[in-house]
Amino acid sequence: ARSGVPEAVLGSGKTVEEIADLAATAVETTGRAIVTRIDAAGAGAVRRQLAENAPKATIRWDERSNWLVATAPAFERPDVDARVGVVTAGTSDAVPAGEAAMIAAELGADVTRIDDVGVASLARTIDAVSRLREQDVLVVAAGREGALPTVVAGLVDTPVIGLPVSTGYGHGGEGEAALSGMLQSCTALSVVNVDAGFTAGTQAGLIARRVAAARGG
Amino acid sequence: ARSGVPEAVLGSGKTVEEIADLAATAVETTGRAIVTRIDAAGAGAVRRQLAENAPKATIRWDERSNWLVATAPAFERPDVDARVGVVTAGTSDAVPAGEAAMIAAELGADVTRIDDVGVASLARTIDAVSRLREQDVLVVAAGREGALPTVVAGLVDTPVIGLPVSTGYGHGGEGEAALSGMLQSCTALSVVNVDAGFTAGTQAGLIARRVAAARGG
Amino acid sequence: ARSGVPEAVLGSGKTVEEIADLAATAVETTGRAIVTRIDAAGAGAVRRQLAENAPKATIRWDERSNWLVATAPAFERPDVDARVGVVTAGTSDAVPAGEAAMIAAELGADVTRIDDVGVASLARTIDAVSRLREQDVLVVAAGREGALPTVVAGLVDTPVIGLPVSTGYGHGGEGEAALSGMLQSCTALSVVNVDAGFTAGTQAGLIARRVAAARGG
C-alpha cells in the first residue's frame, strides 16, 4: 500500500492458479507483476495465463532465486540515481541475495553484486573494499555465524543492512545464529529476518530513492 | 573504528573510574566523549574527572535516557543537511528513543521527536502523518506488541528502522514480541535489537549523511 | 462434554476409516457430525460411509478450510440471536478463519466475514469500522506480526478474540510472533493458540449464546 513500493505476490502457500491469477491482474492493472518464492510449476502457470491475458508481456524468471517479474510492453521501470550493493559470502547466500537484488532494481536502484567475500578468506573481503565504498547502501547476506556484515560495516561508512541466510545445522542453525549475531554486532547495522531478501531489498531501495531524490533525481 | 562514526563508551559493566578515564581521554583526543547507559554516579565521576583534565569542557547528561556528551570548547559537531525522525508510542519508549536521537544528532542530523502516537489511539498516529513524511529516515520505537513501526511504514514512503523496547511481562515480554513482530512485519522495515537505541540512531545517522552528501551537503 | 457444545472430530492424526466411523456415529447419535482438518480423501471416506449408514444426510465440505459438516434430515441447527464477526487481514488467514466461522455458525450464531482489512492498508481497516461495531463479538485472525487484532480492538468496544495464523518464516515465524504480539497487545484482547480457529469460534459462539440468552432468545 506504500505509495511507490510495488506490491509483490508471495508464491509460497498459494496454488499455481492463485499465483497466475494474481500475476495477470497485477500486469493488467499496474503494468508489472513481481512474484517471489515461485518454482518452475508456478512460473509455467504464470506463463500460460499471460499467454492468454497479456500475450505481449515480457517475463523474466530466476530459477535460482525463485522470482518472476512480468511487465507489460508499455511499462517503464523507475530509474533512480543511487547505488545498492548486494554482498554474499558463499553460494548458499545466492537465493535471498538474488531476491534482494531484484526488488531493489525494480524500485529503480543501480544494483551491483559483490560475491564470494566470506570472512574465512579475509583477503578477498579486504580486496573488495573499494567496490563496497562506491555504493550508497549495502545489503550483506551471510549464513552460519553471519560475521560478514559486522566485518564489512567496520570497513566502510555506508549504511549496512544485514541479511541472515538459513544455512547451518545444529544449535543456531537455519539462520538463527546469523540473525542473533547481526543483532548483537559490535559495529552498527540494521537487520531483517532470516532469508528476508525481499525486505532487505525494499529497505535498500527506499534508502536509494531518498538519496536519489536528494541528488535531484 | 568506522571513519566518521564517533566511538561511544558503553557505561554498563564498567566501574565509574573506568568510565571517567575513557571519557576524559575521548575529550582530549577527539574533542568529544559520548557515554551511553551511564547513571548519576557515573555522570558525577565524569564531571569530577573533567574538572581536572578538561575544565572548560561542556557536559550534557540526560537523566532519562542515561547518556552523557562532553565536548571540548573547540569541538565542532558535524552538521549535515538531512532529517531523522524519532517516533515513540508511550513514555516507556523514551529511554532507547532518547539514545537514538542523541547519537543521530551527534552524527550531525536534524532530529525531530514525534511522541505519543501509539496504535491504541490510531487517530493520533494518523494525525502525525505529515510530520512523519517530512523526515528522510524514521526510527520508530515500540514495546509490548511493537505494532507501531508496521503501521507507520504503511503510511509513509520513508525508510523505517524499527526499535523494539524492553517493555511487557510474561510470554514475549522484555521486548521479544516487539522484536519478532518487527522482523515479521507485513510492511518492509529494517530492525535493530531490543533497546538498541544506539544502533538505530547510528544507522539513521549514516543514512542521513548519505542523503546530505547527495544534497551536496 | 460441555452441554450444548457440539463434539467435533479432529481429522488430523486419524485414518480415513476412523474419521468415517466417528462421523457416521455422530450423525446417528446426535444428528450432526463436525470434522475439522479433513482433506479430500477423508471427505470421500465420510461420503461413502454415510452413503451406507445415513443416505439421506446432507454433507458440506469446505475444501479451503478443511472442515466437513454432515447432518441428518431431522437435525435442526440451533439459532441464537447474536452476531459473530470473523475478520481477516489476507488470504492466508482464510483457513483458521473459516474453521472459526463454521463452528460459531454451528453453535447458532449469525456469522459475518469481514476480509482483507490488514494493517498495511490502514484505510481499509478504518472503512470497516461500522461493520465491526455491529457485531457482538469479534474473532480477528492475523499472521506474521499479528497487529490487526490490536488495531481493531482500539477502534471498537466489542470483545475481540485474537486468532494467530501460522504464516511467516524465520524468527517468530509459524505464528509465534503473532501469538506473542497478541498476548502483549496494548489494547485488551483474549487470545487462542496459533491456527486454533476451532477454539476461537467455540469461544465466540459461547459468548454469542450468553448475549442471545440475555436478549431473551
Added chain:
Amino acid sequence: ARSGVPEAVLGSGKTVEEIADLAATAVETTGRAIVTRIDAAGAGAVRRQLAENAPKATIRWDERSNWLVATAPAFERPDVDARVGVVTAGTSDAVPAGEAAMIAAELGADVTRIDDVGVASLARTIDAVSRLREQDVLVVAAGREGALPTVVAGLVDTPVIGLPVSTGYGHGGEGEAALSGMLQSCTALSVVNVDAGFTAGTQAGLIARRVAAARGG
C-alpha cells in the same frame, strides 16, 4: 482509547512522582484514576498528591493485588447487569485475580470471587459448580500446571478466560507451563498472558457489558 474502557496507569517502571501526577490528572479529567502494580510508596505518593489536588477524592488501595482506585466525589461508577466470576486455585493466584476482579468491577460488572478450588482437591472444584454456572463469564486463574480452567470449562457452558499465574520454578516455571497448557486446553478457552489480570478483567467486563446491553441494561 476504547470508548468506555477506563484508562489505567501501569505503575511498574514509573517513578512515584510520575504515577502521582498521572493519577491526579485522571481524577481531574475523568473523575477516576486506576493504577495497577503500585506498591506502598506509590500509593503514599498518590495520597499526598490528591490531598493537594483533589482533597475530597476517595482512595481504595489493595495491598495484596497492588492496585489503587481514586474517585472524585461526583464520579458514578457504571453499573451493568451481568455477572463476572473470578476463580482461583490457591493463595498465590490472588494477585492477578484481584487485579482482574477490580477492573471488571470498575467496568460495572457484578463480580464474585470463587477461591481455593484447585484440581489437587477435585471435590472442592465440583462443589463449586453451581456457583460457577451462575456467572455470565468466568476468569479462571491458575499457576504451575494451570489445569484449573480446563477442568472448569468442562463443567460449565459459560465462556472461560484462562489467566496463567507466574508461579512454579524450573522448566515451565514463571507461568509458562500454565500459559501453554491453557493454549493447548482440550476444552475451548481463550487466554491472556501470564499475570495479565488487567487484560482478563477488561475482556470479561466487555463481555459482561454486551450481555447487559442485550438484557436491556
Added chain:
Amino acid sequence: ARSGVPEAVLGSGKTVEEIADLAATAVETTGRAIVTRIDAAGAGAVRRQLAENAPKATIRWDERSNWLVATAPAFERPDVDARVGVVTAGTSDAVPAGEAAMIAAELGADVTRIDDVGVASLARTIDAVSRLREQDVLVVAAGREGALPTVVAGLVDTPVIGLPVSTGYGHGGEGEAALSGMLQSCTALSVVNVDAGFTAGTQAGLIARRVAAARGG
C-alpha cells in the same frame, strides 16, 4: 545392560535389514526380541529373517503402537505378582501407551488398560477411581495440556508416572505443554519424556518387580 531389563531394538533410524539382523540375534541369544517404532516393512523383514533363522519363533506385532515381540518356543516370560495400570485420555494417546503396556508386560507385570478418561469429561475420570486404586503403579498418558496425570494423582495414593504425548499444534504443541505441565504438577508425579512409552513402561515394570519381590514373588 541392567540385569533383568530386556534389551529392546529402537527401530527408527535403522534399515529393515539392520532391524531384522538384530531381532534374529536377540531371539537366538536371549530367546526374545523386542522392537519398538517398527512399521509394516520392518515387521515383514523380521518375519522373513526369522522364517530362516528361527522358524518356530512366535511373533506379535502391534500395528497401532508399532512394536514387535518375537519369542523362541522355549522362552518363558517372567511373571511377577504386581499390577501396572496404563491410563489414557483419548485415542491419540494409544501409541505411547501401548508401548508402555508392552514393555511392562514383558518385564512380567500384570498390565491393565484404563482408557478414555480424559479431564474434559470429568465424570468418566471419577468413575474409574476404583480401577485406578487397584494398581500398584500407574502410567498416565496425556497430550495437549496434559492435565490427566495431575487429576489422577489427586484421586489416588498410587505412584503416578506421567507420560506426555506429542499431540497438539501451535505454542506448546508436540507434547511440550504436556511435559512442562506434568513437571509443574501441583500433585507429586514423576515424568518421562514426550512419547517415551518405553521409558515409562520400564520404570513401572521395575517398580512392579520391587513390589512383587516384597510380596515374596
Added chain:
Amino acid sequence: ARSGVPEAVLGSGKTVEEIADLAATAVETTGRAIVTRIDAAGAGAVRRQLAENAPKATIRWDERSNWLVATAPAFERPDVDARVGVVTAGTSDAVPAGEAAMIAAELGADVTRIDDVGVASLARTIDAVSRLREQDVLVVAAGREGALPTVVAGLVDTPVIGLPVSTGYGHGGEGEAALSGMLQSCTALSVVNVDAGFTAGTQAGLIARRVAAARGG
C-alpha cells in the same frame, strides 16, 4: 489432598506471618507441619508462633536444605518397612537432596544418604554399588550435565528417579541441561523438575509405601 501424603507449606512467596499461621494450624489439626523453602526469618516466626499456640511442639529446621518440620508431642510419624536412597554428586546438590530425604522420611521410609559419587571420579561411583543395590528406590540428584542418574541406573536394577539441580551457568545452565539429559537418558529413568526435591521425595516415599505394603508392613 492425597490421602496419606502430608500437606507441605511452600514457604517461598509467602510472608513470614502467613507461614507461621499455616504451620501452627497444621500442627494443631494434623499433629505435624512441614514447611519447605523457609529461611531463618521464616523459621523464627514459626518458632514464636508455636511458642504461643503449641509450646510443647518439637521443631527441626534444616538451614542447608531450608525445610522445617514441627510435630506435636502426640504425633507419631508413620514407619514403613522400605528403603529410599538419596544420592548426590557434589555439595551443590545438597539442597534439593535434603528436601527429598526429609519428605521421604516423613512419609515413613528408611532414608540413606549416599554422597559425593559424581561421575568425574567414576571409581567412587562404582565403590558405592553395593550400597545403591540395598535400596528399594533411588533419588539421584545431579547438576550441570546431570549424568549421574544415567550412570547409576546402568549399575543397578532399582527404580531411579532423576532430580536435576539448578547448578551451571551459560547454555543449559540452571539445571536445564541436567533435566533434558535425564529425559533423554539411555538407561530408563523417571524424572522430576529442576530442584523439585519435594516431588522426588514424595514419589520415592509413595513407592516405598507400596513396597512396604507388599512386605506386609
Added chain:
Amino acid sequence: ARSGVPEAVLGSGKTVEEIADLAATAVETTGRAIVTRIDAAGAGAVRRQLAENAPKATIRWDERSNWLVATAPAFERPDVDARVGVVTAGTSDAVPAGEAAMIAAELGADVTRIDDVGVASLARTIDAVSRLREQDVLVVAAGREGALPTVVAGLVDTPVIGLPVSTGYGHGGEGEAALSGMLQSCTALSVVNVDAGFTAGTQAGLIARRVAAARGG
C-alpha cells in the same frame, strides 16, 4: 582458506551437478576432492564427471557416513606422526564419527575407532581405557543425554572434543540435550555443534599436527 586444511565441499543444499563440478575442479587443482553429506546420487554424479575429467582418479565413498574422497594418482596424502581416537557409544553415532575420522585422516593423523563403549554398559567403557590413553586427542561422539565424553574425560588426561549426535526425540532431542550436557560437563571438554563431525575431525587433526610438529614430524 587456512593453509594446510583441505577445503571440503558440503554436499547438502547443492545440486548433483554443482557437487560434481566442484569435486572435479578440486581434483584438478589440488589433487584431492573431499565431499561431505553426499548421497548415492551425488556420488554417482561425481563418478561420471571424473570418468571424463580425471579418469585415473581414485574414489572412496562411505555410504554410511556420506562422504567421498577422490584423489589424483599423483596426490600424496600428508602423514603426520600423531594419533586421533574417534569414540562412539552406539550405532547411531557412526555417521558424524565417520565424518570426523575421515577428515582427521585426510589431515594426516593416525586414526583409531573405539566403538560401542556407551555409559549404559560402563564395564565396556572402562575396558577401553588403555586404548583411549594411547591417543594424542580424542573425539567422543554421543547422542541422547551425551554423557560419554564426560565419563571418558574423567578417565584420561588426553584432550577430549565432544561431538553431540542428533539422536533422541522429545524435549532435548535432536542432539540439543547432548550439546548442552557437554557444554555443562563437570570434566573439562571442548565441544562442536550437533553432528559437526567435520569440525571435530578438523580440530583433532590440527591438534595432531601440532603434536607431530613437536615430535619433529
Added chain:
Amino acid sequence: ARSGVPEAVLGSGKTVEEIADLAATAVETTGRAIVTRIDAAGAGAVRRQLAENAPKATIRWDERSNWLVATAPAFERPDVDARVGVVTAGTSDAVPAGEAAMIAAELGADVTRIDDVGVASLARTIDAVSRLREQDVLVVAAGREGALPTVVAGLVDTPVIGLPVSTGYGHGGEGEAALSGMLQSCTALSVVNVDAGFTAGTQAGLIARRVAAARGG
C-alpha cells in the same frame, strides 16, 4: 580427578567459610589451592584461614578475573614447553580470559595475552597475526556477535578454542549469540560454554602438555 589436572574450587554458591576450608585443605594436601569466581570477601576469608593453617603460603588474588591461587612454599608448579595464546576483543572479555590464562599457566603452559584485537578494527587483528602464529593453541574470547574466533581461525593454522563472553543485551544477549555463532563458525573451531574460561584454559593446557610431551618436555 583427572591425573595431572589440578582440582579447582568453584567459589560461587559457596559460603566464605566453605571456600576457606576447601582452600586450606587443598594447600595442605596438594600444595596448591585454585579458587575461581571468588570475590573480595571470599579472598579475605581464605587469607585469614591460611594465616592459621599455612602461614607460609603465597597467595595471588586477581580482583578483575576473580580467581585466587595459594601455594605452599614447597610447591613447584609444573613447567611444560608449549605456548598458549589468550586473545580478547575488548575490556569486557577480560574476566573469562583471565580465568583461562590462569588455569593454563597453572597447568604449566607459557601463556601470552593478545588483547584488543576485535573485528570492528580489523587492522589491529591483522597486525597481531605473527604473534598469533607463534602459539601452539589459542583461546579466543569474544562477546556480542562473537566473530573474533572465526576471523582468527581463518588467519592461522593453530587450533582455536572459542570462548563466548556474556556481554550483549536483547535477543542473543548474555553470550548466547556468541556461543551459537562459534558453533556455526565457517572456519573449524571447538568451543566451550559462555564465560567458561576455566574449561577453555584447561583444554588449552591439556593440548599444551601433549605438545610439550611430544617435544620431549
